[in-house]
Every structure is written in C-alpha cells, then in structure tokens.
Amino acid sequence: MISTLHRRTGSARPDEFDRRLLVPMITSSILNPINSSIIAVSLVPIGVAFGAPAAETAWLVSALYLATAIGQPVVGRLIDLHGPRPLYLIGAALTGFAGLLGMLAPALWVLVLARVILGFGTCAGYPASMYLIRSESERTGRDSPAGVLAALAVANQTIAVIGPSLGGLLIHVGGWRATFAVNLPLAAACLIIGWRRIPKTAAPHRGRLSDLDLPGIGLFAAMLITALLFLMNPRVAHWYLPVLAVAAGLVLAWRELRTERPFLDIRLLGGNLPLIATYTRNLLTCVVGYCFLYGFTQWLEAGRGLSAAGAGLILLPMSLTAITVSAITGRRAAIRGKLLVGGAFQVIMTILLLTLHAGAALWLLIAAAVLNGIPQGLNNLANQNALYRQAEPDRIGSSAGLLRTFSYFGAIAAAAAGGAFLSPGSGLAGLHHLAAFMLVAASLCLFLSVIDRSL
Template identity: 85%
Template sequence: MISTLRRSTRQRRADGFDRRLLVPMITSSILNPINSSIIAVSLVPIGVAFGAPASETAWLVSALYLATAIGQPVVGRLIDLYGPRPLYLTGAALTGLAGVLGMVAPALWVLVLARVILGFGTCAGYPASMYLIRTESERTGQDSPAGVLAALAVANQTIAVIGPSLGGLLIHLGGWRATFAINLPLAVVCLLIGWRRIAKTPAPQPGRIGVLDLPGIALFTAMLITALLFLMKPQAAHWYLPALAVAAGVVLVWRESRVEQPFLDVRLLGGNLPLLATYTRNLLTCIVGYCFLYGFTQWLEEGRRLSAAGAGLILLPMSLTAIAVSAITGRSRAIRGKLLVGSVFQVAMTVLLLTLHSGVALWLLVVAAVLNGIPQGLNTLANQNALYHQAEPERIGSSAGLLRTFSYFGAIGAAAASGAFLSPGSGIGGLHHLAVFMLVAACLCLLLAVVDRSL
C-alpha cells in the first residue's frame, strides 16, 4: 500500500506541478510582508522604550525598504546562478538571526541593524518562488497552474492585512520585542520545509564567486541608496543625492553593457520593452496604492478626525476586496483584461477623492477604499503573471527581484508625496493635491495597459 502511494506521488510529480513546493514558497514569500506590516504598531512602544522621537524610529521602516530594494535583485541573481535552495536556506537563517538580535537589542541602532538583516533575509522568498514555478514548468513541459501565482499573491495580501492586528496581539502578550521574536519560529519552519522539500540541484550557471558582477552590484546599490534617501526626505539642500544617483546609473549602464556576465543585462532589458512596461506599471500601481494607504489614512485621522482604530476600519474593506479579487480572478490567465479593469478603477478612485470634503459621509469613504482594493488585487496579480511570461528563463530570479524593487520605489515615492502634499493643517486641499498626483500616475498606468499589445 505504501509503495503504491509513493508511486502515485512520483507520478503526480512527473506529470504536473509538484504542489509540495507550495508550502515552502508561500511560507518564505510572506516573511517580507509580515515584517513590513507588523512594524506599524511597534513604532510607538519602541520609541517610548528607547526615548526616541518619530524621526528616529522611522528608520526602522526605511531600513527594511532600503535593504529589500537592494537585496531583491541581488539575491534573485544569486538564485539564477546557484539555484534556489542555498539562497532560500540562507535567507531563512538570516531572518532567524534578525529575530534574535531584535529580542536582545540594547539600543535603537541595533534594532535598525536587525531590520536591515531582516530585509536581506526576507529577499529570497519571492524570487526563489518564481524560479521554482519556472523550473516546474520546464520540467513538466506545461504552463504552471495560474492558481499557483494567485496563491502567492493572496498569501502576501492576507498577511499584509493581518500583520498590524498580529503585531498588536504580540505586543499585548510579550511587548514590542515579541514582534521580532515571531521571526524565530517562522525561520525554523522555513529551514525545515526548505531542507526537506526543495531538492538539491546542480547550479544552473556554475562558477566561482567571480561570475557574480560585484562592481555592477556596487554601482546598483549606490544608485538605489542615493535615490531612495532623497525620496525619503526630498529637500533642495539634498540636491546632490539625485545627482549622485544619476551619475551611478550612467556608469552602471555603461559598464553593464560591456561585461560578459552583467548583474543587470541592460542590453537584454533594453530589448525587452514588454518587461520594462511591466516594471513601470508596477511602479505606478504602487505609487497610487501606497499614496492611498499613507496619504488617505493620514487625512482620515487629521482631516476627518477619525481615531487610528476608526481609520483602520475604513481601510479594512480595501484589503478584503484585494484578497477577494485575487482569489476570484487568480485562475484566469488573462493579463491585459485585468490591467485594463484595474487601471480604470484606479482612475475612478482618484476622481472620487477629488470630490471629497471634510464632512463627507463615512459610507463614501468606504466606497473609496473598496475602489482602491480592486486594482490592488487585479494589477498586482496581472503584473506578476506578465513578468513570469516576459522574463528570460535564465534570469527569472533577478527579474522577479527587480519587480519588487520597483514596488518599494513606488512605496517610498508615495510616502514622500504624502508628506509633501499633506503638511500639517493642509486639510482637504492637501488631499485633493495628492489625488491629482495619484490621478496622473493612474492615467499613465491605464495608458500603458492600453498601448501594450504584447499582453
């Protein structure tokens, strides 16, 4: 009987997608969103514990964004070169290390260091998952089930929703250090299932560490750090930061177009306009979504005079809508249709924001949240599916990592825009100015979906 079951299991794995991989894929891919969302409720108690103002505790958020934006394509490239298993396990170990460091941190700067390690540790999950999906498709000779990509999207969106609530429960039970301690059991689970279920395979592109384009990575890192530091706090006095970012970018493109094994194959990217369009759409979608998340929430509390709990309840339908839309449409292979519908709803939501006033009815605020949830469910999934088909197979890991990098660019740009337009006392006028900014991004996203016939 046991041998029969084993034979049937082997047969399923030979004929179709090995669904045993779903658990390690989903478990590792949620490490980043859970640490991105759980910190929202930890900032105040951490500031109280260390006597740190909000301007200093904000680095706990920025540190993770910076490390992840840089680490995603770097770790993705390592996965392309050496396979997913070693990077998956290393990432899980770093996540556990960051959890321990956060539990014993004696000062705020140690916590910031822990968040940097978390950023790099949680980088492997998404590019490793995309790599495994691609290799399963090649092994079976069939397109991987659309539901697999949908499962990743739904899992990440669900975790982002419950993250703040989970953080509040952990703080209630064990204080703010418990929000770092949660990474220990998660890391152990990833290590165990990754060790057992992700097979040892020969390196896809074997070679010494010299194969890795370290100068290219250094230039890419310099470009991102200077650009992101400026976006976090844009001021005329910081003009040198975007100048340095542009200079590093120019040198990066010049160098990467001349080396045999570049970190960023700019020649390949330059010839893959559909993939560049997907990155741009993802950036614009994240700008609109995070402007709503940061800016609209801020206006609800300061302009509409809602409590933090009340603002959270207004936003809850947005997250639930995004999860439901992803779950319902996930098995559909349509990409362009999802992008068109999602982009239209983005435009509609920003137009609605332009009509709001300080005394607007609560139900209309809920409608705005629902309208924003639809494109968050459709566009995120569609862009992920588009990347899967557009990226070169030998660079699926680094291509998936770059998609996440563009997401974080959008998040940081949205945070900067929200801070610029919604200054203290700006009121409904500030929200309207932010809505115009969002409307421009939404219209550009819709235009890209309309003109991109490759979809």
Template identity: 70%
Template sequence: MSSVLTRRFRAESGSGFDRKLLAPMLLGTILNPINSSIIAVSLVPIGVAFGAPASSTAWLVSALYLATAIGQPVVGRLVDLYGPRRLYLAGATLTGIAGIMGVLAPDLLVLVLARIVLGFGTCAGYPASMYLIRSESERTGKNSPAGVLTALAVAGQTIVVIGPTLGGLLIHLGGWRTTFAINIPLAIACLIVGALRMPKTPAPQRGKGSGLDLPGIALFAALLVSLLLFLMKPQVAYWYLPVLAIAAGAALIIRELRTPEPFLDVRVLGGNVPLLATYGRVLLTSMVGYCFLYGFTQWLESGRGLNATGAGLILLPLSITGIAVSAITGRRTVIRGKLIVGGIAQILGCTALFLMPGAAAIWLLLGVAVIMGIPQGLNSLANQNAVYYQADPERIASSAGLLRTFTYAGAMGAAAAGGAFLSAGSSAAGLHHLALFMLVASGLFLALTLADRSLRLTGRPARDAASA
C-alpha cells in the same frame, strides 16, 4: 483562505506541478510582507521605549525598504546562478538572526541594523518561488502556473491585512519586542520545510564567467541608495543625491555592457520593452496604492478625526476586496484585461478622493476603500504574471527581484508625496492635492497599459496566441 489556495495548487499539481513545494514557497514569500506591515503598530512603543522621535523610528521602515529594494534582485541573481535551496535556507537563517537581534537590541541603532538584516534575509523567498515555478513548468512541459502565482499573491495580501492586527496582539501579550521575536519561529519553520522539501538543484553551468558581478552589484546599490534616500527627503539641500544616482546609473550601464556575465544584462533588458513596461506599471501602481494606504489613513486620523481603530476599520474593505478579486480572477491567465479594469478603477478611486468632502459620511469612505481594493487585487497579480511570461527564463529570479525593487521605489515615492501634500491636521485640500498626484499616476498607468500591444498575447494559451 488557505484551503482555497491548497485546492487551486492541487488542481495544477494534477497537471504535473509538485505540490510539496507549496509550503516552502508560501512561507518564504510571506516573510517580507509580514515584516513590512507589522512594524506599523510598533513604531510608537519603540519610540517611547528609547525616547526616540518619529523621524528616528521612521528609519525602521526605510531600512527594510532599502535593504529589500537592493537585496531582491541581488539574491534573485544568486538564485538564478546557484539554485534556490541554498539561498532560501541562508535567507531563513538571516531572518532568524534578525529576530534575535531585535529581541536583544539595547538601542534604536541595533534595531535599525536588525531591520537591515531582516530586509536581506526576507529577500530569498519570492525569487526562489518564481524560480521553482519556472523550473516546474520546464520539467512538466506545462506553462500554466496561474493558480500557483495567485497563491503567492493572495498569501502576501492576506499577510499585509493581518500584520497590523497580529502586531497589536503580540504587543499586548509581550511588548514590542515580540514583533521581532515572531521571526524566530517563522525562520525555524522555513529552515525545516526548506531542508525537507526544497529540491537540491545543481548550479547552472554558464562557463568561466558565471561568477557574481560584484562591481555591478555595488553600482546598482549606489544607484538605489542615492535615489531612495532622496525620495525619503526630496529637498534642494540634498541635490547631490540624484546626481550621484545618475552617475552610478551611467557607470552601471557601462560596466554591464563590458562584462561577459553582468548582474543586470542591460542589452537583454533594454531589448525587452514589454518587461520594462511592466516595471513602469509596477512603479506607478505601487505609488498610487501606497499613497492611498498611507496618505488616506493619515487624513482619516488628522483631517476626518477618526481614531486609529476607526481608520483601520475603514481600510479593511480595501484588503478584503483585493484578496477576493485576486482569488476570483487568478485562474485566468490573460493579463491585459485585468490591467485595464484595474487602471480604470484606480482613476475612479482617485477621482472620488479628489471630490471627497471634509466631513464625508462613513459609507462614502468605505465605498472608496472598496473601489481601491479592485486595482490592488488586479494590478499586482497581473504584473506579477507578466514578469513570469516576459522575463528571460535564465534570469527569472533576478527579474522577480527587480519587480519588488520597483514596488518599493513606488512606496518611497508615495511617502515623499504624502510628506509634500499632507501635514498634521491636514484639511480636505491636502487630500485633494494628493489625489490629483495619484490621478496623474493612474492616468499614466492606464495609458502605458493601453499602449503596450504585447499584452494582447502575454499569458494567453499558445493556441489562442497563434490565432490572434
């Protein structure tokens, strides 16, 4: 797979893209997905080591999600203001520190803190990569980064596939602490290639008000923390959390409208309907994808009676199909067609889940995984490309960070849906209820795609767009 990515990147390098940036871009981009996936096989041994219940070890997952959801647009904004090099190197340093904390952690609390540091440390890679793609496009005068964007998407999907397997191997060799220790050599590699290959870009000059909007960031963080904590446990007893989220959101809008250099330029963002629609699609498709990844897996084990290894093998076609679809279609920059096909595939997959019998044959389970792999490969890549073309060039990194924020918000929503519809020993009825929820979200995704007329031109070559 790496040779395919290299060939694609070299093809665009012939058009002027600097291929020496490939290594730091890919290394930085995979830090977050590898830590998102590798923890899946670590939770049980960590719980045993510290005598902690599953409700406590779940914070190891939520801590990374919360830190990443907040940190991606914040670090992205810093990249927009000060260039990618310093933020990339600082993120790699934090990632290494988090790895050391995990290796030496005496209790679960320190491990959770390590995951928070890890979440912030892994935030720089993706926004920095999007910034570099945009700056290379401006330098060369060629706005066709499809191969590079595909490389980032496929690299992330590949790491998600091998993450749990790698984690199992590391635990077998050296215990659960090795799943934190892996970040130390990865951080060192990022520091080396970042120092050698990342360009020393000067900070953009934006006038006296070019400093970071700390009050805006604080309100944004309050909004996300309140909302995501409620999604983790959506109960009446926590009614105050959505109220706090609404209050923080209102205060954020007022603040950002009054400051000359806002963290979130709500005027520009509010006027950029296509970009807002893309974020909405990301939220919906992430919710569907994570519902399938977590909910279907839970049902395979607790309802269908498969063991963890069997459930993992059933899901393998999901990832293989997603990677293959991304690699095959990545060179095509047209976005709308990919989203329509991905939306239809989501609906077909969710319908199959809704009709799934409790004693479904293995071939049927594998078939559903293959179908759901199609939107995984198409939707994530198409939405990533859409953000590249739709975002304000001066805020490309923070816009890319917001893309990840909506991704993790969808993951939190999926976790809440899974908790509401599935339980230990769930029958097929629980899976059917979850599938109905997914089907509604998939229908909204497809409707939003069809209604967005701007997608007809987004990503198309200038000559085609002019003739449309």
C-alpha cells in the same frame, strides 16, 4: 535554461506541478510582508522604550525598504546562478538571526541593524518561488497552473492585512520585542520545510562567485541608496543625492554594456520592452496604492478626526476586496483584461477622492477603500503573471527581485508625496492635491496598459 530539479521519493508525477513546493514557497514569501506591516504598530512603543523621536524610529521602516530594494535583484541573481535551495535556506537563517538580534537589542541602532538583516534575509522568498514555478513548468513541459501565482498573491495580501493586528496582539502579550521574536518560529519553519521539500539542482554549482558582477552590484546599490535617501526626505539642500544617483546609474550602464556577465543585462533588458513596461506599471500601481494607504489614512485621522482604530476599520474593506478579487480571478490567465479593469478603477477611485469634502458621508469613504481594493487585487497579480511570461528563463530570479525593487520605489515615492502634500494643517486641500498626483500616475498606468499590445 533553468536546470531540471532532482526529485525525492514521493514527488509529483512527471507531467504535474509538484504541489509540495507550495508550502515552502508561501511560507518564505510572507516573511517580507509580515515584517513590513507589523512594524506599523511597533514604532510608538519602541520610541518610548528608547526615548527616540519619530524621525529616528522611522529608520526602522526605511532600513527594511533600502535593504530589500537592493537585496531582491541581487539575491535573485544568486538564485539564477546557484538555484533556489541554498539561498532559500540562507535567507531563512538570516531572518531567524535578525529576529533574535531584535528581541535582545539594547539600543535603537541595533534594532535598525536587525531590520537591515531582516531585509536581506527576507529577499530570497519571492525570487526563489518564481524560479521554482518556472523550473516546474520546464520539467513538466506544461505552463504552471495560474492558481499557483494567485496563491502567492493572496497569501502576501492576507499577511499584509493581518500584520498590524498580529503586531498589536504580540505587543499586548509580550511587548514590542515579540514583534521581532515572531521571526524565530517562522524562520525555523522555513528551514525545516525548505530542507525537506526544496530539491537540489541537477548542477549545484551552475555559477561561480567570479560570475557575479560585484562592481555592477556596488554601483546598483549606490544608485538605489542615494535615490531612495532623497525620496525619503526630499529637500533642496539634498540636491546632491539625485545627482549622485544619476551619476552612479550612468557609470552602471556604461560598465554593464562592456562586461561579459553583467548583473543587469542592459542589452537584454533594453530589448525586452514588454518587461520594462511591466516594471513601470508596477511602479505606478504601487505609487497610487501606497499614496492611498499612507495619505488617505493620514487625512482620515488628521482631517476627519478619526482614531487610528477607526481609520483602520475604514481601510479593512480595501484589503478584503483585494484578497477576494485575487482569489476569484487568479486562475484566469488573462493579463491585459486585469490591467485594463484595474487601471480604470484606479482612475475612478482618484476622481472620487477629488470630489470628497470635509463632511463626506461615511459610505463614500468606505466606497473609496473598496474601489482601491479592486486594482490592488487585479494589477499586482497581472504584473506578476506578466513578469513570469516576459522574463528570460535564466534570469527569472533577478527579474522577479527587480519587480519588488520597483514596488519599494513606488512605496517610498508615495510616502514622499504624502509628506509633501499633507503637511500639518493642509486639510482637505492637501488630500485633493495628493489625489491629483495619484490621478496622473493612475492615468499613465492605464495608458501603458491600453497601448501595450504584447500583453
């Protein structure tokens, strides 16, 4: 079980959640979403600065996704073995270094390297937060307040909303390099707050390096990299990538079933069907959500002729709705109800997209955004709460990291679907094809929620 954490003078009462932990938890967990969203407005000026086409600057996005998808469960497992404090501080230091490297980068490849380091550096925040919430629950002997999980969800959604706007302001003031420099004060804040407020574990060396399944991690990384590379650019000529991904996955499963301390405990995971269902729902939720974010936005600009600013204003109600829904429902522990309502609204939203025509009224476009905001606020929070209750306590860090990995799989799959259905000149037919794909994913997500009696 997770060890009890040492407390400093002025800490919380033995039967109360230590709310001093909220600030370091939130500060670190927002590092990833702010770097994921702020790059959206930086790609064009970076391309101009280095004379790089869109195909090359796209690696600034993909590099972070790849590093984070691999790093989240790996760092989460390290947190399980060594506690959150050292990984939290190392992650903050890496984030600061990556920000400095990006700010001074002389070439595009250095920026890509900085984004890879950012991906690994920002991996620690979310699994460390879930570890701390679980450890506080064990220390107090009481379930941690539902509002704590809600605070994490609202903070991450809020940052994702303001990220592009903040990026635009930073670029206006200090150029695109300022979007990397912003990590310096954020990392410094995490280092100071984390050092002062995150307590040391009672057993600082709960695990040894030899306890870490390095071959398993290598196979896991190989499986993810080949799968994600194919999803980012699916072509018949790249047929070997999914074959390599499947091969790496099979070897990984074979090895993990035979090692004493596996990185992915397949026996344990295979016996925890509710957790597998949560990962699957999270993947499907992200597929639908990111298809809307990427695909609908692309159609608004290419199909309806809106400017980027105009499309952003259409999407603003979606983000505000998601934040409001999370804030209102966050303190309620219900999981299944959130998933059923959120899944139903995903289905309704995709059906609305199927009915849109080229001259659809503006209020219908805004309505679609609002409808999508409801499941964004409900499903993400419900899946996070479900994982907290379903994961094994000794693997809460790696389990939380794996949840984020499935999120990035969904995001990349959505980007691939958008590229396939919304080709140049596809127009309204492309949007309808994408909406049909989204409807299948949304219906499957709702079906899994209906039949899952463990919730």
